[in-house]
Amino acid sequence: MFSTPFLDIPALASATGTVQLPGSKSISNRVLLLAALAGGTTTVHDLLDSDDTRVMIDALRALGCGVERLSADSLRIEGLDGTLKQPTADLFLGNAGTAMRPLTAALALLGGDFELSGVPRMHERPIGDLVDALTQLGCRIDYLGNPGFPPLRIHPSDIATLSLDAPIRVRGDVSSQFLTALLLALPLAAGASGKAVVIDVVGELISKPYIEITLNLLARFGIAVQRDGWERFTIHAGCRYRSPGEIHVEADASSASYFIALGALAAGAPGQALRIEGVGAGSIQGDIRFVEAARQMGARVDSGANWLQVSRDAWPLRAIDLDANHIPDAAMTLAVMALFADGPSTLRNIASWRVKETDRIDAMAHELRKLGATVETSPDSICVHPLAPAGWRAAAIHTYDDHRIAMCFSLAAFNPAGLPVRILDPKCVAKTFPDYFETLFSVVEAPHIPVICIDGPTASGKGTLAVEVAHELGYHYLDSGSLYRVTGMAMRRQGLTPEPAHEAQIAALAEGLPLQFVKGRVLLDGEDVSDLIRTEAAGMDASRVSTLPAVRRALLALQKRFRQLPGLVADGRDMGTVIFPDAPLKVFLTASAAQRAERRHKQLISKGISTTLDSLRADLEARDARDSSRSVAPLLPAQDARRLDNSALSIEQSIDQVLNWWQDTQPFKPA
Numbered sequence: 001m002f003s004t005p006f007l008d009i010p011a012l013a014s015a016t017g018t019v020q021l022p023g024s025k026s027i028s029n030r031v032l033l034l035a036a037l038a039g040g041t042t043t044v045h046d047l048l049d050s051d052d053t054r055v056m057i058d059a060l061r062a063l064g065c066g067v068e069r070l071s072a073d074s075l076r077i078e079g080l081d082g083t084l085k086q087p088t089a090d091l092f093l094g095n096a097g098t099a100m101r102p103l104t105a106a107l108a109l110l111g112g113d114f115e116l117s118g119v120p121r122m123h124e125r126p127i128g129d130l131v132d133a134l135t136q137l138g139c140r141i142d143y144l145g146n147p148g149f150p151p152l153r154i155h156p157s158d159i160a161t162l163s164l165d166a167p168i169r170v171r172g173d174v175s176s177q178f179l180t181a182l183l184l185a186l187p188l189a190a191g192a193s194g195k196a197v198v199i200d201v202v203g204e205l206i207s208k209p210y211i212e213i214t215l216n217l218l219a220r221f222g223i224a225v226q227r228d229g230w231e232r233f234t235i236h237a238g239c240r241y242r243s244p245g246e247i248h249v250e251a252d253a254s255s256a257s258y259f260i261a262l263g264a265l266a267a268g269a270p271g272q273a274l275r276i277e278g279v280g281a282g283s284i285q286g287d288i289r290f291v292e293a294a295r296q297m298g299a300r301v302d303s304g305a306n307w308l309q310v311s312r313d314a315w316p317l318r319a320i321d322l323d324a325n326h327i328p329d330a331a332m333t334l335a336v337m338a339l340f341a342d343g344p345s346t347l348r349n350i351a352s353w354r355v356k357e358t359d360r361i362d363a364m365a366h367e368l369r370k371l372g373a374t375v376e377t378s379p380d381s382i383c384v385h386p387l388a389p390a391g392w393r394a395a396a397i398h399t400y401d402d403h404r405i406a407m408c409f410s411l412a413a414f415n416p417a418g419l420p421v422r423i424l425d426p427k428c429v430a431k432t433f434p435d436y437f438e439t440l441f442s443v444v445e446a447p448h449i450p451v452i453c454i455d456g457p458t459a460s461g462k463g464t465l466a467v468e469v470a471h472e473l474g475y476h477y478l479d480s481g482s483l484y485r486v487t488g489m490a491m492r493r494q495g496l497t498p499e500p501a502h503e504a505q506i507a508a509l510a511e512g513l514p515l516q517f518v519k520g521r522v523l524l525d526g527e528d529v530s531d532l533i534r535t536e537a538a539g540m541d542a543s544r545v546s547t548l549p550a551v552r553r554a555l556l557a558l559q560k561r562f563r564q565l566p567g568l569v570a571d572g573r574d575m576g577t578v579i580f581p582d583a584p585l586k587v588f589l590t591a592s593a594a595q596r597a598e599r600r601h602k603q604l605i606s607k608g609i610s611t612t613l614d615s616l617r618a619d620l621e622a623r624d625a626r627d628s629s630r631s632v633a634p635l636l637p638a639q640d641a642r643r644l645d646n647s648a649l650s651i652e653q654s655i656d657q658v659l660n661w662w663q664d665t666q667p668f669k670p671a
């Protein structure tokens, strides 16, 4: 996950490969609650691991439910079977509607004293219609803040005394999650009372396909519900939750929408499609119908039961006019696709957008306008005009702590103007898809991946500076100075010696080195070799392999391969001059020999190695002279490098300077 203040996505061109998507949020949280309400053990596979499921799991644990994590995406749940082990708890439910609404209903019926709260935005998301329905039944719920909104206090009630004779009326026109909450929880009452429970929906039910997910999963847990149109739902008398034992969660169809759009937008080579695995035509999620809308706009989509294959067909895309009430979440993706269409596109009947993670109609309009688009809105619709190539502007997209805004605006990086897109607070994707950007970067190609080169003499502090700049920008990091040392070490491990006779083998080894630089450490195939490559012998081997031309060529190729999305910070001695001569920012870092000698002295003393300042300084000066006068790859600043003398600067000041220079190269105005 990118936890940086912003993430810059360079202009993207094509997309190919396969993505495996994380589990469905809507299915995961329903299954977790149903497994907790049922008796016995349920093993859940392919569960979504994200903020929304974590708050649900933490809540179930706080209620005394046994939850054992088997792996990152599988859990074993010991159900409560109708009896709470912890009848009092304060539950924090973040911004997860699928936790707040269903838990409110379940806890109101289970009996106990609970406080339910969330992030500030959750306290602005309505819950009054659900509380009204539960109050009619005889449950006691107080608002702790504004009436109609969380936080809530739920008081104990006796399930035996609930009024179940008349149908329970619930409004369905603000959120379908109120009806889902009642459907998931009321089997408790139907079971305990031996009476059928009838729910009547008041007003036109929105987001209907989510009710189908609820009914489908209730059936998997042994609860049959009779549905009469979308107005009346009857839960059979005496029903009981029965665990299916094992259950698999499909991949998230709403998350699939970004990749379906990607396939439609990216100019892939003919016959090359983007493959999406884990969800397909057999999905129980309503958002799979995003495929129909994408096809209407011009995507070519092939599908199997649990896979999709997408490529660009019509170009520009065709404008669309759609009642998107059935796909409220995925429809946001259409609003960004509309920028690439042949006319204005309108999405209608989406008033619920206004009460989700943010007011999504206003937020989408505001951010689309920043890209240059003309956008019209009404209380329940949005109309987006396409952008001509010259109309696009580089924008820093505010994400309002809304995962879907962050994800759908990443698609703007396909703009024909070749502009990057800045996504502010990219970690908001943690709600449902923590690795969204990593997954995106694994299948897209960018014509120009940015590189920041930081070259300079030994002990100038370039390693520390480069690591920090990479960290701030969420970029990859290349410590090129360690490459010959690692190659030497890998060579010895293969039983080879630094002789010309082994040159080809060493070069082959060097080119494929499975190297990573993580938090200032050097990892070779996952093993931390940072200290091993710093020995005297490793230094000797490094300088001997560096004289073999085939090895130098192999390492050149290896270094270039570090240039990956979203960008790279490379430190060394010839990054800006030889390896990445087209880098948009090159920094030549220096410090006085006296300063560098002092820093090195402190470093060695802290490691218990005794030495004198004078001798260190003399060594450094001699090395500088050798480095800058040698005929092969002398240590010289690139012509277009910016010089930074950090003798009198703190590390923070140096980082700020480089980040400011970087900002100057970018087309974004400060956010």
Ligand SMILES: O=C(O)C1=C[C@@H](OP(=O)(O)O)[C@@H](O)[C@H](O)C1
Residues within 6 Å of the ligand: 025, 026, 027, 097, 098, 174, 175, 176, 177, 180, 206, 207, 210, 328, 329, 352
């Ligand atoms: O039941 C569900 O899992 C959901 C229902 C929808 O909400 P509304 O019914 O409020 O539209 C949807 O937007 C949300 O992301 C998940």
Ligand SMILES: C=C(OP(=O)(O)O)C(=O)O
Residues within 6 Å of the ligand: 095, 096, 097, 098, 329, 356, 357, 404, 432
């Ligand atoms: C509306 C959403 O979430 P929630 O489940 O919190 O309602 C969403 O994921 O887009």
